[in-house]
Amino acid sequence: MEGGVGAFTSELSAALHDLGHEVHVVTGREARPKSAQRDVWNPRDPHDVGYAHMHPRVNRWWWSANGVVVDVALRYELDIVNIQYQAAAYDMRIPAINLLPWRMRGLSPTVVTFHDLRHPYLFPKAGRLRRWVVHHLARSADGVLATNSEDFDRLLDWGVAAQKLRQIPIGSNVTANPSTISEIQAVRGELGLDSEGCLLGYFGFINPSKGPDLLIQALAGLDNGYHLAFIGGKVGSSDPTNTAYLVQIEELIRDLGLQDRVHWSGFLEEQALSAHMAACDIMVMPYRDGVSLRRGTLMAILAHGRPLITTRPEQSSSQLTHGHNIWLTEVDDPAALSDAIRTLVADDALREQLGRGAKKVSGQFTWDKIAAETVNFYHAVLGNENDNSEAAAVARQTGLSGP
Numbered sequence: 001m002e003g004g005v006g007a008f009t010s011e012l013s014a015a016l017h018d019l020g021h022e023v024h025v026v027t028g029r030e031a032r033p034k035s036a037q038r039d040v041w042n043p044r045d046p047h048d049v050g051y052a053h054m055h056p057r058v059n060r061w062w063w064s065a066n067g068v069v070v071d072v073a074l075r076y077e078l079d080i081v082n083i084q085y086q087a088a089a090y091d092m093r094i095p096a097i098n099l100l101p102w103r104m105r106g107l108s109p110t111v112v113t114f115h116d117l118r119h120p121y122l123f124p125k126a127g128r129l130r131r132w133v134v135h136h137l138a139r140s141a142d143g144v145l146a147t148n149s150e151d152f153d154r155l156l157d158w159g160v161a162a163q164k165l166r167q168i169p170i171g172s173n174v175t176a177n178p179s180t181i182s183e184i185q186a187v188r189g190e191l192g193l194d195s196e197g198c199l200l201g202y203f204g205f206i207n208p209s210k211g212p213d214l215l216i217q218a219l220a221g222l223d224n225g226y227h228l229a230f231i232g233g234k235v236g237s238s239d240p241t242n243t244a245y246l247v248q249i250e251e252l253i254r255d256l257g258l259q260d261r262v263h264w265s266g267f268l269e270e271q272a273l274s275a276h277m278a279a280c281d282i283m284v285m286p287y288r289d290g291v292s293l294r295r296g297t298l299m300a301i302l303a304h305g306r307p308l309i310t311t312r313p314e315q316s317s318s319q320l321t322h323g324h325n326i327w328l329t330e331v332d333d334p335a336a337l338s339d340a341i342r343t344l345v346a347d348d349a350l351r352e353q354l355g356r357g358a359k360k361v362s363g364q365f366t367w368d369k370i371a372a373e374t375v376n377f378y379h380a381v382l383g384n385e386n387d388n389s390e391a392a393a394v395a396r397q398t399g400l401s402g403p
Helices: 004-018 036-038 061-074 096-105 128-140 150-158 181-190 210-222 241-255 268-279 298-301 335-346 350-364 369-381 392-395
Strands: 022-028 051-057 080-085 110-115 142-148 166-167 197-201 227-229 262-264 282-285 308-311 327-329 399-402
Touching: 004 128, 004 369, 022 210, 036 335, 051 096, 051 150, 051 298, 061 096, 080 096, 080 369, 096 110, 110 128, 110 241, 110 369, 142 369, 150 262, 166 197, 166 369, 166 392, 197 210, 197 298, 197 335, 210 241, 227 268, 268 298, 282 298, 282 335, 298 308, 298 350, 308 335, 327 335, 335 350, 350 369, 392 399
Parallel strands: 022 051, 022 399, 080 110, 080 399, 110 142, 142 166, 197 227, 197 282, 227 262, 282 308, 308 327
Antiparallel strands: none
């Protein structure tokens, strides 16, 4: 299933498997392999995907979905269940997933990884219930994981006990593959760019929080030598509102007369995706809420060692430094974006420095490190704080519930 939460779950599952864990992933039916869709298959039997046992049994994330998780937890005697939570990913007309920790009481301890802290829409006039269901999920779980310092602080403000809260970053959901000069030239040639043209890159799905409209407005303020490549699929499996927003973006491109300077790659295999990133002179991600370590798109760009222009974070980060591994501009300011692009285009040495700094800092966010920290937290939740050896890890089983 296309999307950051699905990719995160896949990468973390593989890394946990490498540590010797048995991993079960409870997910939606859309994730069922094509071969299984053609064959007669008992929906209660898992699919072996090499590093995990996948249970694509959920039709909708309503009350019956919690029963599926309970069934898997009991059937396979899971030691812990880790909910990968993003509000838009769980058919949020009914907040059943938010009550799963309560449902699991006495069966398996639960951990919630918050990929964002947005409140779900639910239904008209839901009012305070929208906030309550997210707060309840955080407070009722046995352990809570935040992916960045901003969310960590907000969870503390919500009343989540400090002893059951931990910050563990996410990693890149795309492998950075080396690209040859011919591959890079081929990408630029397909887009009609010569060596003098400047190619800007945006990676990931079209989503209002990532500010693609701001980037398009910034492009309109630059001359015809500047082009923009939207790299990857346009919309994913998690948030259905992205489709409506995509229509607005396409209309904006037409209204500004930028059709010939804006290019869409569509979904790409990893080697081609890396080549597209390498072909871009600068990556530009004008996040509306500021750059954050919870962004998988950010992690992928850092891992590829690309110079990046992005927006100032809500809280300063010790890992991300302006002028060293990223270039920061103000939020919601297309003119500032245009100025920053011109600055970096005019300074080859600065772009190279930012790329080297990005690659170096990405070494802090590798999946083996993330999995090891996650294992330590699982042990803490299980009351095994002093038993974090690799041998103990082999004996543990983990269930990951998510889209």
